[in-house]
Amino acid sequence: MAASAAVRSSMGLTLRLSRVIPDCSTCPLFRLKCNAKNVANLQRRGSFDSLRTINRHLQTSIGLYHSEEGSSNAEHPEDVVNVVYIDRSGQRIPVKAKVGDNVLYLAHKHGIDLEGACEASLACSTCHVYVSAAHFDKLQEPEEREDDMLDMAPMLQENSRLGCQIILTPELDGIELTLPKVTRNFYVDGHVPKPH
Amino acid sequence: FSGCGKASLSSCSPKVCIVGSGPAGFYTAQHLIKVDIYERLPVPFGLVRFGVAPDHPEVKNVINTFTQTAKHSRCSFYGNVNVGKNVSITELQQAYHAVVLSYGAEGNRSMGVPGEDLAGVYSAKDFVGWYNGLPSCRELSPDLSCETAVILGQGNVALDVARILLSPIDILKKTDITQPTLEALAESQVRRVLIVGRRGPIQIACTIKELREMVNLPDTRPDMVAADFDGVKEALKDLPRPRKRLTELMLKTALEVPGEKEQERRSKASRTWGFRFFRSPVEVLAEPGHSRIAGIRLAINKLEGSGDGAQAVLTGEVEDVPCGLVVSSIGYKSLPIDPSVPFDSRKAIVPNTMGRVKQAAGLYCSGWLKTGPTGVIATTMNNSFDTARSILEDMDSGTLDMSAAKPGSQSISALLEKRGVKPVTFSDWEKIDNVEMKRGESRGKPREKLLTVEEMLHVAWT
Numbered sequence: 001m002a003a004s005a006a007v008r009s010s011m012g013l014t015l016r017l018s019r020v021i022p023d024c025s026t027c028p029l030f031r032l033k034c035n036a037k038n039v040a041n042l043q044r045r046g047s048f049d050s051l052r053t054i055n056r057h058l059q060t061s062i063g064l065y066h067s068e069e070g071s072s073n074a075e076h077p078e079d080v081v082n083v084v085y086i087d088r089s090g091q092r093i094p095v096k097a098k099v100g101d102n103v104l105y106l107a108h109k110h111g112i113d114l115e116g117a118c119e120a121s122l123a124c125s126t127c128h129v130y131v132s133a134a135h136f137d138k139l140q141e142p143e144e145r146e147d148d149m150l151d152m153a154p155m156l157q158e159n160s161r162l163g164c165q166i167i168l169t170p171e172l173d174g175i176e177l178t179l180p181k182v183t184r185n186f187y188v189d190g191h192v193p194k195p196h
Numbered sequence: 197f198s199g200c201g202k203a204s205l206s207s208c209s210p211k212v213c214i215v216g217s218g219p220a221g222f223y224t225a226q227h228l229i230k231v232d233i234y235e236r237l238p239v240p241f242g243l244v245r246f247g248v249a250p251d252h253p254e255v256k257n258v259i260n261t262f263t264q265t266a267k268h269s270r271c272s273f274y275g276n277v278n279v280g281k282n283v284s285i286t287e288l289q290q291a292y293h294a295v296v297l298s299y300g301a302e303g304n305r306s307m308g309v310p311g312e313d314l315a316g317v318y319s320a321k322d323f324v325g326w327y328n329g330l331p332s333c334r335e336l337s338p339d340l341s342c343e344t345a346v347i348l349g350q351g352n353v354a355l356d357v358a359r360i361l362l363s364p365i366d367i368l369k370k371t372d373i374t375q376p377t378l379e380a381l382a383e384s385q386v387r388r389v390l391i392v393g394r395r396g397p398i399q400i401a402c403t404i405k406e407l408r409e410m411v412n413l414p415d416t417r418p419d420m421v422a423a424d425f426d427g428v429k430e431a432l433k434d435l436p437r438p439r440k441r442l443t444e445l446m447l448k449t450a451l452e453v454p455g456e457k458e459q460e461r462r463s464k465a466s467r468t469w470g471f472r473f474f475r476s477p478v479e480v481l482a483e484p485g486h487s488r489i490a491g492i493r494l495a496i497n498k499l500e501g502s503g504d505g506a507q508a509v510l511t512g513e514v515e516d517v518p519c520g521l522v523v524s525s526i527g528y529k530s531l532p533i534d535p536s537v538p539f540d541s542r543k544a545i546v547p548n549t550m551g552r553v554k555q556a557a558g559l560y561c562s563g564w565l566k567t568g569p570t571g572v573i574a575t576t577m578n579n580s581f582d583t584a585r586s587i588l589e590d591m592d593s594g595t596l597d598m599s600a601a602k603p604g605s606q607s608i609s610a611l612l613e614k615r616g617v618k619p620v621t622f623s624d625w626e627k628i629d630n631v632e633m634k635r636g637e638s639r640g641k642p643r644e645k646l647l648t649v650e651e652m653l654h655v656a657w658t
Binding site: 115117118119121122123124125126144145147148149151152153154156182 | 252254257258260405408437438441442572573574577
């Protein structure tokens with residue numbers, strides 16, 4: 001139990017490090033990118049996600065000007081796993097990942113708004129994703145505790161999994177992970193969620 | 197920001213404040229560009245600190261996310277500020293373009309039966325507040341010298357209470373449960389906990405994780421009434437997955453003949469717990485000539501209809517259960533904060549559409565105050581993101597009037613100072629946090645909570 005707690009807390013630290021929103025205002029690249037017009041453009045796309053992930057967009061696009069840590073040209077090609085996230089507005093975000101990457105932390109690294117409230121400790125369902133049909137069966141069976149938390153997720157589907165429990169393997173190359181539309185379009189048939 | 201008309205970025209910054217620093221407050225703040233959070237207590241995090249059970253530390257990991265939000269330069273925390281008393285909602289609205297109410301549900305639904313005020317009867321809200329160190333519940337001192345405790349309600353809070361009453365002390369003493377509670381539980385004579393619900397197994401409100409924890413609780417064994425489960429097995433096939441898995445676990449626990457190992461474990465157990473279905477409280481019974489509880493009278497129900505919509509209907513029969521402790525876990529309830537804010541007393545929420553308070557421009561709500569007091573942190577998260585989205589949409593569309601610049605925290609801080617109210621900053625909270633963690637260290641606990649506002653303020657400002 002101590003070992004898993006240690007793993008959890010180190011994963012938590014990784015999460016915190018990857019989620020720190022940098023104070024970009026001191027960087028010349030930031031000033032280049034963040035003029036009013038740019039901000040307004042993001043806004044005019046009409047997507048709520050653009051507005052609120054401003055920091056994350058800036059973070060990732062600034063990243064492109066530097067060599068990204070763990071970028072694939074430094075790795076063996078067989079270590080690369082191509083992943084596509086489909087965010088809540090339907091936008092496809094392709095990501096080059098590595099074998100062993102955790103789907104939740106990978107999402108954070110690339111500014112994708114997959115929450116992980118309990119920091120991968122199977123105590124929430126905020127990292128709920130839908131897995132592409134072709135890859136769903138290639139995942140390891142969920143343990144009972146994951147199924148218990150999945151039961152709490154709104155809009156549960158046959159291909160639902162918790163992102164924090166998916167570790168990338170070579171055979172998951174091409175996997176597509178869709179973030180459920182949990183806000184607003186919640187229950188399109190007017191169904192009211194049961195209290196618990 | 198287009199919300200300020202054609203003005204340049206810097207001249208009209210939107211000023212938003214949030215009342216309440218629990219999950220609703222912080223998740224709403226997460227998606228707002230600049231925000232001030234006001235909190236009545238010196239310490240933040242609301243029910244994550246005071247509601248989540250001590251033996252569920254992973255659920256509290258969300259505090260790390262909230263801490264990041266609070267420490268970001270665009271967010272300011274003002275603890276020890278009682279909105280409604282130290283400053284009014286109207287004054288906040290004068291200082292901010294948008295005010296978000298996220299102060300949750302601090303009251304509880306009452307059973308509405310005679311004897312409810314007898315010694316030995318507690319609301320789950322107070323019981324949970326007591327074991328979690330909520331300053332206002334410090335003096336609860338529940339009497340645990342009885343053998344049987346009856347909990348009304350079968351939601352996750354009811355199961356939390358049962359689990360805390362029956363958990364081995366060796367497990368609890370490594371959590372952040374308060375020291376006075378630990379001492380009380382070490383002396384506790386409670387050996388049997390009944391968790392009572394109006395309807396049947398298929399209507400139970402708890403979730404599978406919490407049920408599994410009861411089933412696996414060391415040194416305890418389940419004690420169910422087999423007849424309560426008549427017809428349940430047949431109904432399984434039509435149930436959606438979450439309800440099906442939960443019901444299967446209940447059936448297994450209640451009806452299946454245990455294997456040898458489990459049978460041995462059960463026979464050695466010193467404590468029992470069980471569900472009692474189709475029962476509603478009608479009276480709490482006192483010891484003759486005393487004002488202490490001796491038992492509870494329960495009406496026996498039958499079910500009309502099936503599934504979620506099934507109704508409990510009185511049969512006319514009653515049954516008396518001797519017990520020395522009753523905990524009523526039938527729901528939290530929001531209270532109105534300020535007469536100027538619309539409040540629906542029937543539903544006990546602030547009337548709203550997608551988080552926009554009805555008939556109150558510039559006023560929003562999120563969390564339990566918005567939807568009623570049900571749901572876990574994840575539910576509140578989605579709910580709060582929705583409210584933040586409404587605010588941003590309103591800024592963008594001009595629905596929210598941003599034409600006049602507002603002073604924000606500057607004017608509120610001046611007001612508070614004039615009234616002799618000193619806010620606790622987030623760094624001040626971090627001093628409290630460090631003291632609590634340090635005190636816990638010597639006891640092998642993640643923290644030893646400070647139990648009074650005075651102590652908290654003393655540490656904050658020294």
